[in-house]
Amino acid sequence: MNTRVWAYLVLAVAVVCVPGCKKKEAAPDDPNANQESKEAAEMSVNQESFGQTSEGREVDLYTLTNSNGLKARITNYGAILVSLEVPDRAGKLADITLGFDKLDGYLGTHPYFGAVVGRYANRIGKARFELNGVEYTLAANNNGNHLHGGDKGFDKVIWKLEDLKTEGNSAILRLSYISEDGEEGYPGNLACSVTYTLTEDDELQISYEADTDKTTVVNLTNHAYFNLAGQGTGDILGHELMIDADKYTVVDEGLIPTGENRSVTDTPMDFTISASIGSRIDQVEGGYDHNYVLKSGGGSLALCARVYEQTSGRVMEIHTTEPGVQFYTGNFLDGTVTGKGGKAYEKHYGFCLETQHFPDSPNKPDFPSVVLNPGQKYRTETVLKFSARQ
Numbered sequence: 001m002n003t004r005v006w007a008y009l010v011l012a013v014a015v016v017c018v019p020g021c022k023k024k025e026a027a028p029d030d031p032n033a034n035q036e037s038k039e040a041a042e043m044s045v046n047q048e049s050f051g052q053t054s055e056g057r058e059v060d061l062y063t064l065t066n067s068n069g070l071k072a073r074i075t076n077y078g079a080i081l082v083s084l085e086v087p088d089r090a091g092k093l094a095d096i097t098l099g100f101d102k103l104d105g106y107l108g109t110h111p112y113f114g115a116v117v118g119r120y121a122n123r124i125g126k127a128r129f130e131l132n133g134v135e136y137t138l139a140a141n142n143n144g145n146h147l148h149g150g151d152k153g154f155d156k157v158i159w160k161l162e163d164l165k166t167e168g169n170s171a172i173l174r175l176s177y178i179s180e181d182g183e184e185g186y187p188g189n190l191a192c193s194v195t196y197t198l199t200e201d202d203e204l205q206i207s208y209e210a211d212t213d214k215t216t217v218v219n220l221t222n223h224a225y226f227n228l229a230g231q232g233t234g235d236i237l238g239h240e241l242m243i244d245a246d247k248y249t250v251v252d253e254g255l256i257p258t259g260e261n262r263s264v265t266d267t268p269m270d271f272t273i274s275a276s277i278g279s280r281i282d283q284v285e286g287g288y289d290h291n292y293v294l295k296s297g298g299g300s301l302a303l304c305a306r307v308y309e310q311t312s313g314r315v316m317e318i319h320t321t322e323p324g325v326q327f328y329t330g331n332f333l334d335g336t337v338t339g340k341g342g343k344a345y346e347k348h349y350g351f352c353l354e355t356q357h358f359p360d361s362p363n364k365p366d367f368p369s370v371v372l373n374p375g376q377k378y379r380t381e382t383v384l385k386f387s388a389r390q
Helices: 003-014 103-107
Strands: 044-052 058-065 071-075 081-087 093-095 128-131 134-137 160-167 170-179 190-199 203-212 240-243 245-251 257-263 289-294 302-308 314-320 324-328 352-356 378-388
Touching: 044 103, 044 160, 044 170, 058 160, 058 170, 058 190, 071 190, 240 324, 302 324, 302 352, 314 352
Parallel strands: none
Antiparallel strands: 044 058, 058 071, 071 081, 081 093, 128 134, 160 170, 170 190, 190 203, 203 378, 240 302, 245 257, 245 289, 289 324, 302 314, 314 378, 324 352
């Protein structure tokens, strides 16, 4: 065999990566850099360093990829969904989630980009609740109310890697965290986990589990901001949205539910029939930031919402076991946050559909219960399914 042929054989072997291998590869400076074409891929998982916290703790970045090229990157800091690259109608990939290229962005102040929030997602009125005759006081970190778990919620802790693998037609990442009794004012040692599963059907499944040694409250969700045209490309007002809910929880000036579930009929809150997000947003003071009461009622996996973006053809369909979803239109983005690729995130540059139990449920006995007792298992699941219209 001559020298040139031998060199070609060595090179061919060197570039092969067995499906499921944990190959170290540098993250690109611009997550949108691979928009030009969707390269052939295999179901795989990868792990690499994402940097260090200010205390010197190592943080990792995990990548799940399916054979269609769809790719999810997650870090164990805050169990944050760092990026989600999805093909358009022409097969071109774009990152559809807002966030940062590097860990430093997530260590600073930001509006919960892609994070798992808890122990209680959304707001608890006056930062307190009563449970079994005992009043618990929480951090008042949002205009006198409690928001997304407090000063140091689940979005600001390092989760433990439990599993990273390919199995059948799925790439799987499982992370865990133990929230100690009294953390941020909550009772009970809460052992919880989040599992991200990317399938060959272009689904990103996010499932949560938790148990406690003392009666407590729990409500977990993911706070991803989406733009199906690609992050940083403009506002989301032209996206067409359907929410499978005929009621929403009315809120006061502090965005705390009054206890009334009001019909969406003949109001700008009605997305039972698909409509553009911006078509009536000027009729909603401050923009959309409301919890919708899903028709399914929660408990079993059911349709929650569907979003379509015309220029790319991308469709995101959401199914969940939760009874509610918080629809938020990035009203507080104002261009002061610089995200991936140096993009400034202006008002309405992303939307959130946070599957959840209702805000302030610990203080609203008529809302679906968020109480978790010892011996019970908290389980919820949300599935994001992607496709493209021609």
